[in-house]
Structure formats: C-alpha cells, structure tokens
Amino acid sequence: MISIRPGTEGEALPETAPKLRVEDLSVYYGTVQAINHASLDVRENRVTALIGPSGCGKSTFVRALNRMHDLTPGVRVEGAVVLDGQNIYAKDIDPVSIRHRIGMVFQRPNPFPKSIFENVVYGLRIHGIRGRKRLMELAERSLRHAALWDEVKDRLNLSALALSGGQQQRLCIARVLAVEPEVIVMDEPASALDPIATSKIEDLIGELKKDYTVVIVTHSMQQAARISDYTAFFLMGQLIETGKTRDIFFKPTDKRTEDYITGRYG
Amino acid sequence: MATLASTFQARASTTARRRAANAFMTGVLWAAALSIIVLLAFFVGYIFYLGLPVISWHFLTSPPSEVSAGGGIGPEIFNSFYILILTLIFTTPIAMAGGIYLQEYARPGLFTSLVQFCAESLATVPSIVMGLFGLLVFVTMFHWKFTAIGGALTLTLLNLPALMRVTQEALASVPAAFREGSMALGATKWQTIRKVVLPSAIAPLTTGVVLIAGRIFGETAALIFTAGVSVSAGRSAYDFGLFHQAETLSVHLWYTHSESLVPDAARVGNGSALVLLVMVLLFNMSARLIGFGLSKRFMGK
Secondary structure (H helix, E strand, C coil): CCCCCCCCHHHHCCCCCEEEEEEEEEEEECCEEEEEEEEEEEECCCEEEEECCCCCCHHHHHHCCCCHHHHCCCEEEEEEEEECCEECCCCCCCHHHHHHHEEEECCCCCCCCCEHHHHHHHHHHHCCCCCHHHHHHHHHHHHHHCCCHHHHCCCCCCEHHHCCHHHHHHHHHHHHHHCCCCEEEEECCCCCCCHHHHHHHHHHHHHHCCCCEEEEECCCHHHHHHHCCEEEEEECCEEEEEEEHHHHHHCCCCHHHHHHHCCCCC | CHHHHHHHHHHHHHHHHHHHHHHHHHHHHHHHHHHHHHHHHHHHHHHHHHHHHHCCHHHHHCCCCCCCCCCCCHHHHHHHHHHHHHHHHHHHHHHHHHHHHHHHHCCCCHHHHHHHHHHHHHHCCCHHHHHHHHHHHHHHHCCCCCCHHHHHHHHHHHHHHHHHHHHHHHHHCCCHHHHHHHHCCCCCHHHHHHHHHHHHCHHHHHHHHHHHHHHHHHCCHHHHCCCCCCCCCCCCCCCCCCCCCCCCHHHHHHHHHHCCCCCCHHHHHHHHHHHHHHHHHHHHHHHHHHHHHHHHHHHCC
16 A cells, blocks of 8 residues: 655645646647647646656657657647646747746656766757856856765766766756756656655655746656656546545545555555 | 387488588588688689789889880889879768768658668779760860879769768668667767768778778779870879879789880789789778777777
C-alpha cells in the first residue's frame, strides 16, 4: 500500500493559482491520437505528478507543454496550453522563448559532450550572457541549487560525461535552473538512476518548488506519493483523474484510478 | 524410451555437425581477412622495393624532364597538395552546408528526395566522365585551357556528394538527446547546430574530410583533361598561379608510363608510385589518429 508520510509538506500547503492551464489538449502522431482532450491545471510553486502505465501518453503530454513536439515531423497538437494567461500555441508566440520559460529535464541524463562548466553556462551563453566572472557566479549558484556544487567544484573543466548518472542528471537540472525558467518539466528524471541518486533527485525536487513550478512524469507511484502535491492519472491517452495527491491515492473517484493505485494493472 | 534415446543421439550428431560447420566457417572468414593483409603487404612491399632506390632529395625536389633522363617530381608533389587544398576550399563549405540542410532542416518531401537523388547520381559519375565535363566547361567554354583551378573545380564536382554524405552521416551520429537538451533550454535550431551538433560530430567529420582528401590526392582521370599533363614550363617549379597548368603526382605517374619520351620513365614512375602510396597511407592513418584524438577530447573518454 502507498503511504504518505504524516506531516509532509503536501498536506499543509495551501492551494495556489494555476501557473499553467492545459485546455482540451489532443496530440496526434500522424493519424494516431496519443492524447485525447486532456485538461489540467498546474499550480504555481507546487509539484504536479503525472502517473499511469507505460504508453499511456504521459511523456507525450509533457512534451506538449514546452512545444517539444514542434521538433518532430508528423506530430500535431490541438487545444491550448496557457502560461500566465497566454496560449503558448498562439500564432504570434515564438516556441524558442517558450522553451526558455518552461525548462525540461529528460528521462536519460543528456549532458553535452563539453566540460561541466560549459554545460551549466550553455543556456546562459545562448541567451547572450558574457563574461567569465558573471558566468562563473551563475554557474556556482545553479550547481548549488541543484545540490551538485560540492561534488564538482574542483573539476569544473572536466568532461560532464565523466560524471555518474545521478550527477549527470543533477547537472542537467542545474543547466535548466541556470536559465531561470518559470516551470520545470521532468520526464521520468530518475528512472535511469539507482535508489541513492533517485532519492537525491527527489529531495532536490522538494527544494525546487519553493522557486519553481514543477511537473514530473513518473512510473513510480511511490515517487509520486513522496514528492508531489497534485497528481494526474493517465490511461490510454486520456486524463482520467486529477486532484491533490492525497485524494488521488486515498479517495480516488474513478474506478480505473483506484484499480491502478491498488496495483490491479499497469 | 527408445525414441527418447534416439532423439538424444540425433541431437548429438546435429551438435557435432553444427560445431564442424562453425569451425569451418570461422576458418574461411579468418583466411579471407588474412588474405587482405597479405595482399596489402605484398603490394606495399613490391612498390617499396621498386621505388625506394629511386627516392633521393634531388628526385623529390627537382622539376621533371621532358626528354632526357634524371627528371624529378618536385612540382608534381607541390601541385598535388595545391589542387587538394583548392578542392577542399571549394568543396567543404558547399558539402557541409548541403549535408547540414539534408540532415537537420529538410523535411521528407519531393525536394529532399530530389536533392538526395541528384547527390547519389552525381556520386556515381565515373571520374573520367567528370574530367570530360571539366574539359568542355572549364577548358573549352571558359577558355581557361589546362589550369589548376579547372582541375580543382572538376574534383569539387566529383567529391561534393561524398563529402555531403560524410557530413550527413557525421551529424546523424549525434544523439537526438543532445539536440533536445539544447532546444529545451531555449536555443534556436542554428545555435543548437553550431554549438552542440557540429562540435559533437567533429571526430567523424574530420575523419571523413581527411579520407576524402586522400581520394582527391590520388585522383587521376578527372585531372588529365583539366589540370593538364605538364608543369608550367619556364616558370618557377612551385607555381601558385591558379590559371597555370598543374600536373599532379598521380597524373605524372600515368603520363610517364604512357606518353612520356624520357628514357627513364619506369624509374620515374616507380618513384612517383611510392611517394603517392606513402602520401595516401599517411592520409588514412592521420584520419584515424585525428578521429581518435578528437573523440577522446570531446567525449571525455
């Protein structure tokens, strides 16, 4: 059975305003509909977890949140994703600026084949920030924020690929934090990591929600229970149920949610 | 029980047969691999045996002779490198740009298929045909006569598709995760290509360029009718003139053995062959070394 530790922050936190409203979102791969009219409010400074069995469309859903689907030919997105009152799929919106505001951490750590330092400051350089001293300050701040600084401060010029998987993933988080997005989307960020590295990432996510709005895809219900304030359950491209994590886990209103939570399928 | 025992027996004999077939095929494949090494060793050894006595400082630096014995190959070595560098200057930017377009920008469709088809067709044109095309266009139509630049442009046409393919394959070897990581940080497509994709592909790109440089260095048929079969007579042996005749080493090798009047044609040919072979082997070896070194530096392994 899933347990939520008593006294976790999730219980006490008051409801905040929605940062991101997903309205009637559908995603098609060619003629195949992968997401079927999903609507979801993502609340500011909270962690929203997306759960569901493999292939249910969680990853497809989050990739629609920062227009990553634009990069893949043949994918069509319908509906709206509203960030602070502005539809990111509106005609006059530049997807590049959206990806700056909604950062993304991927399933497998994907540091660039560059030094640790160059990885962290990559986004800063992209956005025109210059000067070794300034970049160094910002790199240190991001690495500290991602709880990686102490492990790498003496070898910032080492290749990022020499780090362990868990360190690489925290580096990727630091890289996203450096460009100061408003929302951080994570697509199963710990699924390729061992339990210790996973728990570090989970602690980090708890810290991050003080400053950021976090959306996390996870295949682990325990993880969703441990770190999220809100949970959305996906099944076969449909958003079945969404609500406070406690409610989803203890008082699901949909039979299918209950079946999944209690391990009857998935 | 009897059936069971016979099944086991049958299986045992099958196993023995499979083992024998496995050992036999391993031997065949090993012999095939070995014969490649033996062939190359014999080939290289023979060329060294014939060519080495010819090599001297005088041979490597002095101009060729038209009628008497004792000519060298100095200007030919120079021209080979000169035309190689000219060709790379023309080829690399166009081929890389085309490769980047096809790999990173082009969406599947009629135009993309057409470009691919043309590149592949161009790649299959025999070099002698390309040489005749160069003769028609650069030598006759442009009235340039036999020139270094005409030769280099002909070689550009000849090697453009190969280098474009090299670029495409080098870019395709870069994991999609690098591109996504960059785009997800708000980078534009061009920023992603310039700062992540190209640096990540530097090892296969460099290896590819150097290997193609080796091919350009050894190319003969396309140059006979375009860059000419003699060095600019009366001028300095090391002639940077774009519009002067520029016989390369490989063309000189062909020329001495088929057209030349010098009594020591065989000697000059053997020496030229050795120099050419060593140069091309050096290109191949440095391609490997550079590729290895670069991937070590960039991938942190």
